[in-house]
Amino acid sequence: xxxxxxxxxDLRNISLAFGGVKALTDISFDVREHxxxxxxxxxxxxxxxxxxxxxxxxxxxxxxxIFRGEHRHGxxxxxxxxxxxxxxxxxxxxFKGMSVxxxxxxxxxxxxxxxxxxxxxxxxxxRREELxxxxxxxxxxxxxxxxxxxKTPVGRLPYGLQKRVELARALAAEPEILLLDEPMAGMNxxxxxxxxxxxxxxxxxxxxxxxxIEHDMGVVxxxxxxxxxxxxxxxxxxxxxxxxxxxxxxxxxYLGTQH
Amino acid sequence: MIYRETGxxxxxxxxxxxxxxxxxxxxxxxxxxxxxxxxxxxxAGSYWFxxxxxxxLIFALAALGLNILTGYAGQLSLGSAAFMAVGAYAAYxxxxxxxxxxxxxxxxxxGLAAAGVGILFGLPSLRxxxxxxxxxxxxxxFFIVWCLTKFPYLSNNSSSGVISVPxxxxxxxxxxxxxxxxLFVLTIVSLLALAAKNMARSTTGRAWMAVRDMDVAAExxxxxLMRTKLLAFAVSSFYCGVAxxxxxxxxxxxxxPDGFSLDMSFKILFMIIVGGVGSVLGSFLGAAFILLLxxxxxxxxxxxxxxxxxxxxxxxxxxxxxxxxGALIMFFLVVEPHGLARLWQIGKEKLxxxxxxx
Amino acid sequence: MQFFFEVLIGGLLSxxxxxxxxxxxxxxxxxxxxxxxxQGAMVYFAALSLVGCMEKGAPLWLAFILALVVMTLxxxxxxxxxLRKLVNQTPISLFMATIGLSFFVEGLAPMLWGNQVRSLDxxxxxxxxxxxxxxxxxxxxxxxxxxxxxxxLLVGGLALFFQYxxxxxxLRAVADDHQAALSIGIPLQHIWALVWGVAGFVALVAGMLWxxxxxxxxxxxxxxxxxxPVLILGGFTSxxxxxxxxxxIGSTEKLAxxxxxxxxxxxxxxxxxxxxxxxxxxxxxxxxxxxxEGLFGERHIDRV
Numbered sequence: 001x002x003x004x005x006x007x008x009x010d011l012r013n014i015s016l017a018f019g020g021v022k023a024l025t026d027i028s029f030d031v032r033e034h035x036x037x038x039x040x041x042x043x044x045x046x047x048x049x050x051x052x053x054x055x056x057x058x059x060x061x062x063x064x065x066i067f068r069g070e071h072r073h074g075x076x077x078x079x080x081x082x083x084x085x086x087x088x089x090x091x092x093x094x095f096k097g098m099s100v101x102x103x104x105x106x107x108x109x110x111x112x113x114x115x116x117x118x119x120x121x122x123x124x125x126x127r128r129e130e131l132x133x134x135x136x137x138x139x140x141x142x143x144x145x146x147x148x149x150x151k152t153p154v155g156r157l158p159y160g161l162q163k164r165v166e167l168a169r170a171l172a173a174e175p176e177i178l179l180l181d182e183p184m185a186g187m188n189x190x191x192x193x194x195x196x197x198x199x200x201x202x203x204x205x206x207x208x209x210x211x212x213i214e215h216d217m218g219v220v221x222x223x224x225x226x227x228x229x230x231x232x233x234x235x236x237x238x239x240x241x242x243x244x245x246x247x248x249x250x251x252x253x254y255l256g257t258q259h
Numbered sequence: 260m261i262y263r264e265t266g267x268x269x270x271x272x273x274x275x276x277x278x279x280x281x282x283x284x285x286x287x288x289x290x291x292x293x294x295x296x297x298x299x300x301x302x303a304g305s306y307w308f309x310x311x312x313x314x315x316l317i318f319a320l321a322a323l324g325l326n327i328l329t330g331y332a333g334q335l336s337l338g339s340a341a342f343m344a345v346g347a348y349a350a351y352x353x354x355x356x357x358x359x360x361x362x363x364x365x366x367x368x369x370g371l372a373a374a375g376v377g378i379l380f381g382l383p384s385l386r387x388x389x390x391x392x393x394x395x396x397x398x399x400x401f402f403i404v405w406c407l408t409k410f411p412y413l414s415n416n417s418s419s420g421v422i423s424v425p426x427x428x429x430x431x432x433x434x435x436x437x438x439x440x441x442l443f444v445l446t447i448v449s450l451l452a453l454a455a456k457n458m459a460r461s462t463t464g465r466a467w468m469a470v471r472d473m474d475v476a477a478e479x480x481x482x483x484l485m486r487t488k489l490l491a492f493a494v495s496s497f498y499c500g501v502a503x504x505x506x507x508x509x510x511x512x513x514x515x516p517d518g519f520s521l522d523m524s525f526k527i528l529f530m531i532i533v534g535g536v537g538s539v540l541g542s543f544l545g546a547a548f549i550l551l552l553x554x555x556x557x558x559x560x561x562x563x564x565x566x567x568x569x570x571x572x573x574x575x576x577x578x579x580x581x582x583x584x585g586a587l588i589m590f591f592l593v594v595e596p597h598g599l600a601r602l603w604q605i606g607k608e609k610l611x612x613x614x615x616x617x
Numbered sequence: 618m619q620f621f622f623e624v625l626i627g628g629l630l631s632x633x634x635x636x637x638x639x640x641x642x643x644x645x646x647x648x649x650x651x652x653x654x655x656q657g658a659m660v661y662f663a664a665l666s667l668v669g670c671m672e673k674g675a676p677l678w679l680a681f682i683l684a685l686v687v688m689t690l691x692x693x694x695x696x697x698x699x700l701r702k703l704v705n706q707t708p709i710s711l712f713m714a715t716i717g718l719s720f721f722v723e724g725l726a727p728m729l730w731g732n733q734v735r736s737l738d739x740x741x742x743x744x745x746x747x748x749x750x751x752x753x754x755x756x757x758x759x760x761x762x763x764x765x766x767x768x769x770l771l772v773g774g775l776a777l778f779f780q781y782x783x784x785x786x787x788l789r790a791v792a793d794d795h796q797a798a799l800s801i802g803i804p805l806q807h808i809w810a811l812v813w814g815v816a817g818f819v820a821l822v823a824g825m826l827w828x829x830x831x832x833x834x835x836x837x838x839x840x841x842x843x844x845x846p847v848l849i850l851g852g853f854t855s856x857x858x859x860x861x862x863x864x865x866i867g868s869t870e871k872l873a874x875x876x877x878x879x880x881x882x883x884x885x886x887x888x889x890x891x892x893x894x895x896x897x898x899x900x901x902x903x904x905x906x907x908x909x910e911g912l913f914g915e916r917h918i919d920r921v
Contacts, residue, residue: 089476401898
């Protein structure tokens with residue numbers, strides 16, 4: 001068991017609107033190093049938008065993001081990726097025309113320093129770099145048990161494996177924070193168990209901080225250290241799973257009340 | 260069974276990453292290179308060089324350029340002929356205006372000039388995608404050809420922009436025979452093809468393909484969209500520019516801007532559709548196919564026309580050519596969108612098992 | 618100033634002609650999501666069919682109907698043998714397939730009808746109307762008025778059709794999402810036949826007007842290329858946009874051709890005609906940088 005460390009990501013008063021639609025209103029919460037933080041809430045609560053704000057796909061109109069002590073009004077995607085934030089998407093965002101191996105190697109692109117002329121010449125620095133990164137990517141492949149499909153074009157894989165490959169690509173970047181958007185959506189029980197195991201392994205063995213959106217309450221309560229609950233763009237709960245489970249507002253909004 | 264891979268283990272990532280991981284492929288390519296560099300110059304006649312082999316290599320290079328832009332990076336371009344024109348005219352200007360400049364340096368500079376123009380017309384790709392971009396490249400096509408026709412400086416003040424290029428001279432040796440020109444073109448094209456293959460399988464190629472497949476996701480993993488797209492335009496235009504320079508210097512000897520028309524851009528696009536989008540091999544297969552097709556039609560048409568008792572003249576031939584081209588494009592897009600390169604791959608896979616059925 | 622108006626009006630009138638071709642594009646795009654590059658070839662084919670029938674002795678009205686039948690058949694064949702097989706491909710693949718189709722039709726048309734240039738007489742005179750010329754010093758002919766009238770009629774009719782009729786609504790549904798349209802019972806086959814029929818009609822009208830003005834010849838196919846900047850300006854899915862786009866392209870093209878060369882000639886010397894060849898495209902390009910969806914088009918949002 002790792003130690004949960006200090007706060008590495010602090011979100012303060014984040015507000016995001018699209019035209020007249022308020023996706024997020026004044027949301028504040030923090031994420032500690034090495035923890036698994038879940039974001040839950042009914043559909044349309046703004047969970048994906050929250051992740052999008054964290055990794056720079058959307059810029060919030062108000063609020064601050066403080067990552068490792070650095071203040072930012074908003075991230076852009078490049079900054080986020082360079083700072084060590086990686087993510088997966090609700091609808092798989094893999095590069096369908098490339099093989100699994102290529103997708104993972106693409107995930108490491110920020111760590112590759114050669115320019116295109118060196119690539120064109122191949123022999124020398126480009127080749128060395130490629131082989132070195134290939135070795136690292138193979139470690140991720142081993143870790144997630146996808147050796148048998150490494151050369152397969154991603155478009156041909158079944159849904160569950162594609163989700164796993166997406167996780168692998170995010171891991172290939174050796175991130176500090178991993179944002180997972182419904183990593184178990186559409187999976188059967190076995191696949192969910194596998195994915196759970198992998199997520200816990202990532203957190204345990206690699207020490208990666210994980211921010212996770214998930215609908216399966218069983219999974220969330222089981223594996224997360226702390227939970228944030230959103231509803232209609234507002235935060236209605238924040239704490240350890242047990243506290244959140246017993247919070248009357250959360251129960252009313254999400255888990256259902258008895259009338 | 261000839262083509263079996265059993266027994267060929269890869270024990271290191273280095274051997275796994277080779278361009279030709281299968282031994283039979285390596286032998287095949289070696290034989291091909293020997294044939295191309297040694298056998299053909301000894302055996303072929305000058306008609307073959309001048310009318311078939313040299314244009315094949317030149318258009319394969321242009322197709323390769325377009326493949327980099329459209330096939331790997333996913334940016335549809337209808338202006339490849341215009342970039343060839345830039346290369347041709349730039350090379351001519353450098354050769355004629357700079358005393359004693361080596362020919363290869365002119366070619367490289369011509370490629371760079373084309374790359375610069377390519378970046379300029381590629382800037383819109385940062386905002387627009389798909390067939391909107393195609394229309395933008397049409398702007399490049401028409402504008403560049405117009406510039407080359409109307410600004411006399413670019414054609415050394417000749418009327419209507421026609422330029423006649425001198426023979427290539429390197430280290431005292433003049434490339435004035437078909438064989439020598441063929442070998443010159445072959446060397447350049449082979450080296451650039453190798454460079455393209457290397458780029459395609461490296462981080463550069465992966466960045467291009469990521470932008471093609473899903474640019475939002477590519478951005479999220481840190482791939483710089485602008486730099487990647489503009490690099491694709493630059494490299495692609497460089498290749499087209501060098502192809503254009505070769506076209507002027509080693510093939511026609513004399514070119515005019517209208518010769519680099521929209522028709523030629525379409526031809527090059529057809530080459531990559533038929534040959535295989537996103538494939539180095541496909542560029543060559545497509546170029547061969549599209550170039551040989553008119554010759555094939557020329558030869559078989561009279562015979563066919565007699566068979567069907569149709570009146571036969573040159574107009575009919577050109578109409579039939581149009582129809583066949585069009586039909587081929589539609590056929591390939593419907594039946595095998597990945598072109599001849601994929602058919603080749605499927606053929607090899609069948610060879611793995613042949614003569615056994617499973 | 619007088620001269621400016623003359624050029625402007627001339628440009629507007631030729632712009633209307635571009636709009637007619639662009640309308641065909643918009644129709645097909647609106648109903649099937651396909652950008653039919655072959656529309657220009659179809660205009661050529663339609664005009665040739667019309668002239669061909671008339672040469673065989675048919676009066677104009679009969680030839681028109683026959684040509685319309687031919688165009689509808691061509692459209693249905695295209696849908697059946699080409700587009701249907703490409704249902705799941707990317708828009709770029711579809712676009713490239715229509716490029717192939719355009720080459721095919723460009724070869725087929727003269728094979729069937731011969732390729733010599735023919736004139737097309739539809740009974741309208743293409744000479745300036747005397748009293749307008751005298752009163753306002755502007756060159757407008759009966760033909761121009763007829764063309765403008767036809768264009769406005771078509772645009773008005775089609776706009777109403779799409780907005781207010783049941784069939785029009787079905788067409789818009791199909792363009793949005795084929796699967797969804799199928800699932801609520803919209804008969805795709807019939808719809809597409811209808812769309813191609815209407816597009817064929819528009820192509821025929823355009824071909825008839827262009828053909829009688831410039832003669833029926835291969836150059837008609839290039840009108841398709843000019844329609845692309847019109848579409849960019851007006852938006853790919855907007856019927857009124859096609860008119861507005863056409864007017865803008867037509868007028869700016871002519872104005873550029875008249876007013877830019879003297880400036881360049883002063884600076885560089887020499888002759889600078891031919892600006893019309895590229896000006897519409899560069900204009901469209903600059904426009905795209907500012908407003909990627911055109912004046913009337915719909916904004917495309919990428920959802921992650």
